Amino acid sequence: MSAAKVKMREKKMRNQPASVQYPSSSSNVESSTQNGADAPGTGENADPLKGGLSEVHPSTERKKKTPHQSGWVRGHHKDGGGYTKEMPKYITAGAFARARAAEVSAMLKAVRKTTSSSHVFEALPKHMRRRAMSHNTKRLPHRLREVANRMREKSLQAGSKKKKEPAKSKSRKARRRHGNLLLEFNRRQRKNIWLETHIWHAKRFHMVKKWGYCLGDRPTYKCYRACYRAMSSHCLLQDLSYYCCIELQGDEDKLVAALSQLTSKEAGPTFAAALCLSGRRQGSVMVYRAGRYPSQPLGPVTFLWRPRTQGSMHRQLWIWAHPTLKQDLLPELQTVCQCCEAVIPPAAPVEVNPTLEADSEPENTPEAKPVPGTKRKRSRKDATGPPAKKILGDGTRLPSTPVSWRSSSNGIVINDLTMEIVRYRLIGPQSHSVLVDTLEAATGCDEVQKSQTCSLWWPQHCSDEAKMTLHQQQADIFNILKGIYSTAELPSGTVLGLTVDDPRLTLPRKRVKALPCVKQAQEVDEEKRRKLMLEGVPEPCCQSFIWEQSVRDNVTDNKISEQELNRMRSEVLVPGSRLSPTPLQGRVPILLVHQPGKQVGHEMSSWGAGWDLLLPKGWGMAFWIPLVYRGVRIGGLNMSLKHSQNKAAPHFPRDYPDCPAGMCFQEEQEAELLDKFKRHPPAKRTNYIKHGCVAPFRCPWQQLAEEWEIIVQEGGSQAQITAQADAVTEERTSQQAISITKPLSRFTVLRNRKALRLLSAWCRPTTSKGQRPCRVGELPPISCEAVTSFLSAHAMSLVWVHVSLLSKGKPEYHAMLCVPTPEDLKALGNRQGTGGPQEPPHRDHFKSRIKRRKKDPKKAATSSVTPDKPDGKEAELIFASDLDTNASKDPKSFSESSSDLILGLWPDPLPSVASHCSRVTVGWVTQGDFSMSAGCGEALGFVSVAGLLNTLLNQTSEHKGKLLLRNPTSLHYRFAKINIEV
């Protein structure tokens, strides 16, 4: 019986009389313990009786004490006191009478009190009960009222004790008032920054808090396929403003020299690539810690040089990095540039921007206040309160935190432009038509406006002839874009600077779908278009005023508010017509950056190309809504993952396991998946041990690389691998046990272009149909010597592979990539229909251990302290008798790990990951899905270079590069083809 039940029963039986009898002698003790289920216990009365026995009236004694220790106790109650053996020898009338009297009073008590007794009115006979008696005590008879009142008060108190009274909040109307709403929003984004489109997203997306931002993960509506179609045939829009921009200023040669420490030419073009350096193209590069090229990568960044201005070597460079990368990158940049001198921002911080109203009414801006954004009348009244001002830019940063650093030695200045620039990404072949439809090159201003002197930037620029011609050129090029068939036709990374009108002015009344108008544009200029497609944008046109801090601030500060704009619209004579003349504030400098699509591989070349739109901060929503009105789909983080997956490109930070951010991501993911796993009831969990999946929630790359290195060193062939791997594991564990201080060579991801090209050629089948024998001839064919020399350099490396399944199957993340045995390949050659080999189910030796522990928690606790020999031996026996698993574990670790066992998961330390299953594992999948572009399951992942080469050496030419793929929750291997795409 559970404790609660016992308690309830006790409460119920409190007033019931217990049997009065002398305790049975010691010989009968057993019999009374065997009492029937309903027989009342005997022991509880022992205490009063003992007192009573010396005198002749035991029952009166009993009566005195029963209220204190009443209740029926089941079975034999030992602590009731010692048993007395002797019986009274005679009996008197007085004793007789007392016994009766005691019984009567006990019975009286039992009769008077009803069993459940929590409510007063239960004492009443049924016919006197009334409706709602517990609420209204006046319905009770007068004699019970007082008690009932007291009990009611008590119960009310108990209720309030549990539930804390919520703080009285303001009325909804007050809360929704604009100023208060902004205050609330500012409070809520103190921890996680909101993007400018946050509220738009929050209404439509599942938001996640990641990397210090609130980001939309996926829409709440069903649009997976629609988003894919948008990416492949129209346009998908994403807000990438959370990417961090770091600005470097300084002399060109000094900057290039400093940055060259971070990169290596072996991994592709660096910061100094000629096209990028001119400012015509955006480049992307893998950044390493200074001077640590292969071993310590940081992550990928994209960068953009500002085009040269005449006669000046002073250059500006923007480096765009993922927020998880920024914290590593920024210190690294500071060291290579020797910029340690923080420039303290001026008293009025940069990100503070007086609003339009504040400009027109200067008395509203008290200078002493840190945030002079008091445009509300309310805040003028109570100036002490925090200003209700929408935070633009990075709200989490303290105003005193330095955002720029200067070097005294080489004059380089680093600025942290996080959240200063809004970045939208348009993906899809029609993204240029969306842009052309939405944006319009800025109209000039007439003479009257020019003559006015005002603080706005555009009239000043209009008076400068050179700037106007440049603007004209840029506008021309932008107009040529109309005639292009697909975004992918442009050279990748093209940059176009532009100044545009406020897109809100040309907002269509209904949502329309932007379509290309090739026909109409064909007349424009065939020649110019071809030039654009071949050469990209000429250098001067890549210039934009968005590079200049002053212009950016000016534009941000002078943005017309939505309210003002609507007022102006309402004053137009013909409703719905365009505002004319265009208000002066509505000119925005922007930068359009072409994003390359799929660059690797043969199929679907340049899929997912698009444009990035860079805007000054504050203009986010002003551009977002017009873009949305052009019929684009909006994607979240989920879609950007799918985008990179279809592009076969690694996605940061998921697919960079050797970078600090990637490692951090892996840990987070493991914790998340484990948490999800534990949320299932144990009977509904997948038993990964039985599936032969050692690490379902993470990929132990380091262990894999180490194991394969040792296997290859000992020159293993297919048959011996398993046996060796066991030895390796044991060796490894013993090594770990003995000396952890031994410097471990860490695994790296192979990014050396030359090596990758070689590998790619090697794993391509030489006699495949329909494939060009491209450039293979120049490279050395695969042989033992070539492989050994290759491995000497890259033994501890992983290589990024693209896996496509040959038959059915949908790969999932953390699926295993295994080496097929020659028999498997033979079977594949005979019949295509066979799905692939099966993994024999493994046995879960930990299950019994978990059960035992559950049964006897105390024993388990002790056994975890003292290594229990018999258990270990037993386990060893099981292992020995096991058919398929060659997994061996020393009993020591077996008993140690019993404390943190989870059913269905291997406890640490893991057994040999390479040779755990019947097919040898060479790698894992990091992202996989059914690919809608290829029409079959496709996955991306890493394999160990050593393992891959070992496999390739043993494979015949027709089956080169064929591996097996197995999901963690399945026992079925599927044949898959790996490609290394450079």
Added chain:
Amino acid sequence: MVRLKSRYLLCEVNVSDRSQLLLLDDRAIMVAVKAAVARTHGDYGAAMCSIRFCVKYLNAHTGIVFLRFPKRCYKLLWTALPFITSIETRGQKIPCFLNCLHVGGTIRTCQKFLIRYNTQQLHRMLPKCKSEEEKQQVRKAILSCSLTESKEAFEEDSESEEEEEE
């Protein structure tokens, strides 16, 4: 309401030597009843007696016993009770017979009856007392046969509840 219905028999154990009464315990009575039923009604009776039969209460001083029988067959079992002539307990055989005083549907009614019966007994005893001392004692006993006010009982109740909560 839906419940398992039983009959409660309020019996008095009559013995010749009253001091032997103190030897009784509920288990002994149970065994004796079962044996008697088996003897008079055979296996059928024994089976009836094994279901839901129990001794709910026994007062060794007064010899009062509550027996619970299933309602379905209480008459059958009841008929076996006169055949009990002795109860074996603690190695002794106590010659006795059971006298059924009351049959009730609930324990509560039996308790109520018992109260009435006992007070009646005491009242009958009072005039028969031989000595003054005895008389005093019986009188005192009669006076103690009533509970105090119900209010106090409730208070007691609520106090104990509070204790439980803490």
